[in-house]
Structure formats: C-alpha cells, structure tokens
Amino acid sequence: MNFRLAALAVAALVVVSGCKPKTEYVFDTHAQSMTYIAGSLCTGGDASFDCQASKVLTRIATSRFKAAALLSEGKIDRDTAIAAQSAADEARTVIDVAIGECQVSGKTGECTAQSDKAHQGLQQAQAAVAGLN
Amino acid sequence: MQMSIADARALAATKIAEGNAVNAAADAAEQAGQSQVEITGVAVGQVVDDAARADLQAAIDATDPAK
Numbered sequence: 230m231n232f233r234l235a236a237l238a239v240a241a242l243v244v245v246s247g248c249k250p251k252t253e254y255v256f257d258t259h260a261q262s263m264t265y266i267a268g269s270l271c272t273g274g275d276a277s278f279d280c281q282a283s284k285v286l287t288r289i290a291t292s293r294f295k296a297a298a299l300l301s302e303g304k305i306d307r308d309t310a311i312a313a314q315s316a317a318d319e320a321r322t323v324i325d326v327a328i329g330e331c332q333v334s335g336k337t338g339e340c341t342a343q344s345d346k347a348h349q350g351l352q353q354a355q356a357a358v359a360g361l362n
Numbered sequence: 363m364q365m366s367i368a369d370a371r372a373l374a375a376t377k378i379a380e381g382n383a384v385n386a387a388a389d390a391a392e393q394a395g396q397s398q399v400e401i402t403g404v405a406v407g408q409v410v411d412d413a414a415r416a417d418l419q420a421a422i423d424a425t426d427p428a429k
Contacts, residue, residue, distance in 0.1 A: 279404050286407030295412035297421040307425045314418050321411060328404055340404065 230267050278331065278351065280338045285324045285354045292361040316361055324354035 245351035275281075299305040305313075327350025331340035340347075423429070 290411040290414035293418040297418040
C-alpha cells in the first residue's frame with residue numbers, strides 16, 4: 230500500500246485532465262490526497278451530473294483506500310476487506326452504467342445530457358456509497 | 363484540455379508506473395488513429411477508483427493464507 234504513489238498518480242491524472250489544482254502537490258497523508266481528489270474532479274456545477282458522479286467515484290475510491298490501509302495495519306481482517314471490495318465493486322458497476330447513459334461532448338468530454346436511466350442510476354449509486362465504510 | 367499523446371505519455375511515465383491507465387488510453391487512441399487523448403473528470407474518477415481497487419486487491423492478496 231503506497232498512498233504517496235497513489236496520490237502522485239492522481240496528481241498526474243488531474244494534470245492530464247486539465248483540472249486546476251486547488252492546493253499544492255502535497256500528498257503526505259491519505260486524508261489530504263482524498264480531499265484533493267474531491268476538490269479537483271468537480272469542474273462543473275455542484276449539481277451537475279459530472280460532479281455528482283465524480284463524488285460517487287471518489288467515495289468509492291476512498292472506501293477502497295481506507296480498507297486497504299486498515300487491512301495493512303491489521304485493524305480489519307481479510308474477510309472484511311474482501312467484503313469492502315465487493316461492496317465498492319457493486320457501487321462502481323451502478324455508477325458506470327449511469328455514466329454510460331450520458332451523451333458525452335466530443336470537445337469537453339462532459340456529460341451534456343442524460344437519460345432518465347442515468348439519473349436513476351446516479352441516485353442508486355449515491356444510495357450505495359452511503360452504505361460504504 | 364487536450365494534450366498530445368506524446369506529452370500525456372511522457373507526463374504519465376514520469377509520475378506513475380508503466381501500464382497505467384493514462385498510457386493505456388493513449389495507446390488506444392493511437393491505435394484508433396487519433397492524435398490526441400482527452401481524459402475527463404468522470405474518467406479521472408474512474409481511473410482513480412481503478413487504482414484504489416488494485417491497491418485494495420494487492421493488500422487482500424498479500425494476506426492470503428494460501429500464499
């Protein structure tokens with residue numbers, strides 16, 4: 230488990246995506262990197278599909294990072310970690326389906342229009358991540 | 363924002379290990395004959411979660427009693 234490496238990966242990806250960093254590239258702790266992710270992915274309005282979907286994805290990723298850290302520190306057992314992985318996978322499947330229902334702009338890559346199924350999927354994913362540790 | 367495939371790959375290579383999702387995206391775009399690759403916020407979120415999943419799976423595998 231290497232949070233610094235993961236955070237650096239995030240930094241690279243955020244740069245590639247064109248998101249403007251809100252803070253300097255300081256990722257010494259798990260909490261800082263997750264805060265950075267949450268602050269960087271929402272480039273649209275808070276109520277936008279992209280922003281809400283990004284928050285769901287961030288929540289899923291955070292759950293996984295947290296479980297990995299706790300397992301590595303011996304604070305949870307292997308079965309609990311496997312259950313966390315499965316729960317995160319289920320939530321990820323739901324949000325991926327919802328994202329797939331978007332009409333994506335070829336220029337910006339943003340979800341410019343969504344079907345009812347996308348909205349329903351987003352709500353289901355939000356409900357799913359609410360139950361994640 | 364768009365950047366060239368070469369720039370994207372160079373940036374990724376200096377920051378993260380080979381085989382990462384950015385390189386994979388660049389490779390796919392290149393094979394498709396595209397000159398640029400674009401990664402969006404939602405796509406970044408998906409890639410971040412992919413990395414998180416791999417991290418957790420590695421931690422799980424490391425505690426496999428059969429190993």
